[in-house]
Amino acid sequence: xxxxxxxxxxxxxxxxxxxxxxxxxxxxxxxxxxxxxxxxxxxxxxxxxxxxxxxxxxxxxxxxxxxxxxxxxxxxxxxxxxxxxxxxxxxxxxxxxxxxxxxxxxxxxxxxxxxxxxxxxxxxxxxxxxxxxxxxxxxxxxxxxxxxxxxxxxxxxxxxxxxxxxxxxxxxxxxxxxxxxxxxxxxxxxxxxxxxxxxxxxxxxxxxxxxxxxxxxxxxxxxxxxxxxxxxxxxxxxxxxxxxxxxxxxxxxxxxxxxxxxxxxxxxxxxxxxxxxxxxxxxxxxxxxxxxxxxxxxxxxxxxxxxxxxxxxxxxxxxxxxxxxxxxxxxxxxxxxxxxxxxxxxxxxxxxxxxxxxxxxxxxxxxxxxxxxxxxxxxxxxxxxxxxxxxxxxxxxxxxxxxxxxxxxxxxxxxxxxxxxxxxxxxxxxxxxxxxxxxxxxxxxxxxxxxxxxxxxxxxxxxxxxxxxxxxxxxxxxxxxxxxxxxxxxxxxxxxxxxxxxxxxxxxxxxxxxxxxxxxxxxxxxxxxxxxxxxxxxxxxxxxxxxxx
Amino acid sequence: xxxxxxxxxxxxxxxxxxxxxxxxxxxxxxxxxxxxxxxxxxxxxxxxxxxxxxxxxxxxxxxxxxxxxxxxxxxxxxxxxx
Numbered sequence: 134x135x136x137x138x139x140x141x142x143x144x145x146x147x148x149x150x151x152x153x154x155x156x157x158x159x160x161x162x163x164x165x166x167x168x169x170x171x172x173x174x175x176x177x178x179x180x181x182x183x184x185x186x187x188x189x190x191x192x193x194x195x196x197x198x199x200x201x202x203x204x205x206x207x208x209x210x211x212x213x214x215x216x217x218x219x220x221x222x223x224x225x226x227x228x229x230x231x232x233x234x235x236x237x238x239x240x241x242x243x244x245x246x247x248x249x250x251x252x253x254x255x256x257x258x259x260x261x262x263x264x265x266x267x268x269x270x271x272x273x274x275x276x277x278x279x280x281x282x283x284x285x286x287x288x289x290x291x292x293x294x295x296x297x298x299x300x301x302x303x304x305x306x307x308x309x310x311x312x313x314x315x316x317x318x319x320x321x322x323x324x325x326x327x328x329x330x331x332x333x334x335x336x337x338x339x340x341x342x343x344x345x346x347x348x349x350x351x352x353x354x355x356x357x358x359x360x361x362x363x364x365x366x367x368x369x370x371x372x373x374x375x376x377x378x379x380x381x382x383x384x385x386x387x388x389x390x391x392x393x394x395x396x397x398x399x400x401x402x403x404x405x406x407x408x409x410x411x412x413x414x415x416x417x418x419x420x421x422x423x424x425x426x427x428x429x430x431x432x433x434x435x436x437x438x439x440x441x442x443x444x445x446x447x448x449x450x451x452x453x454x455x456x457x458x459x460x461x462x463x464x465x466x467x468x469x470x471x472x473x474x475x476x477x478x479x480x481x482x483x484x485x486x487x488x489x490x491x492x493x494x495x496x497x498x499x500x501x502x503x504x505x506x507x508x509x510x511x512x513x514x515x516x517x518x519x520x521x522x523x524x525x526x527x528x529x530x531x532x533x534x535x536x537x538x539x540x541x542x543x544x545x546x547x548x549x550x551x552x553x554x555x556x557x558x559x560x561x562x563x564x565x566x567x568x569x570x571x572x573x574x575x576x577x578x579x580x581x582x583x584x585x586x587x588x589x590x591x592x593x594x595x596x597x598x599x600x601x602x603x604x605x606x607x608x609x610x611x612x613x614x615x616x617x618x619x620x621x622x623x624x625x626x627x628x629x630x631x632x633x634x635x636x637x638x639x640x641x642x643x644x645x646x647x648x649x650x651x652x653x654x655x656x657x658x659x660x661x662x663x664x665x666x667x668x669x670x671x672x673x674x675x676x677x678x679x680x681x682x
Numbered sequence: 683x684x685x686x687x688x689x690x691x692x693x694x695x696x697x698x699x700x701x702x703x704x705x706x707x708x709x710x711x712x713x714x715x716x717x718x719x720x721x722x723x724x725x726x727x728x729x730x731x732x733x734x735x736x737x738x739x740x741x742x743x744x745x746x747x748x749x750x751x752x753x754x755x756x757x758x759x760x761x762x763x764x
Contacts, residue, residue: 256701257708261751281751434745437738 134306138268138299139168142232145275147175148310151203153194153551155179155187157214159207160247161234164299166205179551179580181544182572184211188218188231189544189570193531195227196545197506197552201282202229208236209247212293213254217538220258222289224535225368226341228282229289230275237297238266251293260288268301272308280311286432287345317431317448319456324444325427326460328401332425334469335361336399338384341368341534342406342430342450349373349527351454352405359464362473364392366407367519368534375523381477385413387516387665390678391476397423397675398472404428406450409439410535419674429453479680486660488636490517490589493657496637497559497587498523500644506531506549506558510542510566513595516665518561540569543586547573550582557583557647564590564614571623577652578628584652585644586629588620591661599664603679604671613661624654632656683734685714687759688743690729693752694720702729702753705746711735726754 136144142165146154154176158166169178181187184206191202202222206215212233222229236245252262261281265271271294278290329335337359343352349372356363356379363373364384373380382389384396393415396402402424407413414420421440428435428442429450436445446453486492494517501507507522508531509515515532524530531549533541542560550558567588577584594612601609624631629652634640640657647653668679692698699718706713715732733743740758747756 252697253700256704277751432749434742434749438742 134304135302136305137164137302138265138271138294139164141268141271141305142275142294142299143168143172143176144305145272146203149279150200151176153177153179154203154205155181155190155194155548156205157181157184157187157207157211159211159234161208161211161236161296162205162299164296165232165234165294178205179547179576181547181576183570184214185217185540186544186547186570186573186576188215188229189221189541190548190551191229192218192222192227193508193545193548194552195222195229195548196531197528197549199528201279202227202548204229204231205233206231207234207247208251209249212249212251216254216258217536217540218544219255219289219291221533221536221538221541223258223260225533226287226345227289228287230278230282231289231291233291233293234299235264235293235295238295239297241266241295251291255291260290262291262293264293264295265298266295268298268303271298272305276308276311280313284314316452319448319452320446322446322453322457322460325446325457328425328427328444329359329403329461329464332401333466334398334400335359335464336396336402336424337361337363338366338396338402338404338407339363339369339372340366340405340407343369343372344527345406346431346449346451348405348451348454351451351458353377354458355403355454358458358461360466360470361403362391362395364388364396366410366413367532369407370519370532371524371527371530374525376525379473381473382480383519385410386415386669387519387667388413389520390479390667390680391473393667393669393675393678394476394479395473396420399424402426404442405454406430408435411439414440415669416672416674419676488657488659490514490659490663491521492637493587493589493640493659494518494521494561496640497561497585497644501559504529504553504556506546506553506556508532508542508546508549508558508560510560510562511537511539512563512566513599513663513665514561514563514566514589517589539566542566543570543573543577546584546586547577547580547582550584551580555582557585559585559587561587561589563595564588564592564616564618564620565594567620568618574624574627574629574652574654581650582652583647583649585647586652586654588654588656589659590620590656591659591663592616593661595661595663596665598661620654620656624652629654633658683736684740685732685734686740688731688733688747689757689759690731690747690753691721691755692727692729693754694725694727695752698727698752701750702731702747705750706731706733706743709742709746711739711743
């Protein structure tokens with residue numbers, strides 16, 4: 134069957150189970166978008182307001198659905214606008230295929246109109262990228278792209294397709310889809326089993342790898358079997374229900390006190406699918422002291438990169454845990470459990486005020502169910518969501534972990550909402566973060582998505598201000614925004630419903646009567662001096678956690 | 683610091699050298715010498731890269747290089763003490 138390049142792209146997307154694509158058209162993808170218009174029965178294309186929003190939406194869609202997120206953009210500025218979204222997916226190991234157009238092959242390398250070297254630009258922030266200079270390579274390249282994005286540690290792949298390749302023709306349909314590789318064989322676990330048998334105070338540190346390998350049940354069983362408390366990385370937040378008695382919550386700089394303190398007191402840490410980010414560990418030397426570490430990860434390059442471990446296990450977390458569980462007897466240490474219970478009490482501090490971030494987040498959570506997708510932007514509000522939102526089910530949290538990209542949330546919420554059949558989806562954001570990509574409210578309005586956008590509005594860039602207050606002599610350089618934006622009116626202007634509240638009862642009454650087919654933007658005014666606590670100061674350890682103001 | 687040599691078999695394709703050297707640069711490892719030629723099979727090239735670093739750096743480089751799609755084989759050659 135003879136097809137042109139654009140038709141091959143559509144066929145390949147269908148062959149890989151893609152039903153939704155996010156993107157933005159332009160000159161260098163005209164043939165591709167023309168072909169898309171003939172295939173609306175097979176592929177739904179979501180047009181966003183900006184390519185960055187499209188990339189974040191594809192990311193949110195992928196995290197929620199477990200499928201590959203796909204994003205289209207034109208050459209030049211279309212491609213460069215994807216960069217933050219691609220970097221975000223790379224650092225958080227999200228499977229994504231980005232397809233960019235480029236100028237026709239004879240114009241490549243001549244600084245043509247809207248030509249950039251997107252392969253060079255994305256090279257350090259991507260699993261791999263391809264350019265298809267010949268239509269004959271396109272089918273193979275797209276097969277490889279989906280394979281790379283989904284094999285091993287997942288991540289983004291970009292395929293650059295010059296415009297002339299989109300219209301050139303060749304034979305299509307000879308290549309079968311590439312089968313996913315066999316999982317790595319589980320290595321010997323003898324050393325790990327011995328270390329676990331000999332320990333008195335085990336601690337589990339669980340991250341995104343648990344969710345990526347769908348090992349939530351195995352994690353829970355391991356924790357129960359060993360009476361081991363679980364501390365979570367931000368990427369692992371939903372791996373275990375919030376109300377499980379040994380779930381200590383998030384570790385690290387703005388994590389729960391108990392999660393960090395228990396880690397510092399344990400004698401054996403079992404690290405599952407984590408990369409020991411600096412935000413999670415604080416001072417590496419102090420973090421490492423006093424315990425042995427068993428590090429289990431699918432990516433060999435993560436083992437020993439940030440923290441040297443005593444026992445290294447390179448493999449899929451679920452496969453490893455399944456085998457490990459067959460080798461372990463139940464262990465119980467009452468003294469350790471009593472100590473954990475003591476540490477947990479420290480986190481049960483009273484709230485700071487009636488209309489505090491905590492009370493707002495808890496109120497919103499009462500109107501959500503276990504399947505409600507929660508997206509966040511980046512900064513103080515993000516940390517408050519990690520601390521106070523009661524997550525019960527896996528993969529309902531969309532947050533920018535490794536990159537910490539303000540402006541991620543709205544696009545991600547749109548993608549997550551679409552992946553969940555347009556179910557009500559909540560975005561917690563802030564005046565600073567929402568300001569970065571609020572043009573996507575227009576997208577959510579066009580799509581009639583029932584998003585609930587909660588702005589924790591303190592009028593400042595709160596996280597940076599907090600650092601300036603604590604470590605820079607309270608010189609609030611460029612963090613007091615002094616903007617006069619009326620978010621409620623702005624939301625109305627976009628065609629959404631806007632609200633302004635300053636009490637929990639007002640918030641409640643709005644949440645009781647939310648619109649069903651358009652986004653609701655609820656501006657919650659909070660105090661600019663609210664801080665995210667506990668906090669481990671940079672370079673610090675469990676010993677210098679700041680608990681209260 | 684020890685001098686060490688990494689031998690790579692990579693796809694013989696434009697842009698591959700950039701991906702390899704970019705990985706060294708991004709992590710702040712200097713390349714002392716670099717040698718590339720086509721193998722008997724024109725699909726692949728052989729590279730020899732000499733760099734300096736302790737055991738941690740050597741392990742990291744080998745593991746990071748192994749993740750690159752265009753890298754087919756990585757061998758850490760014997761090191762010379764300096």
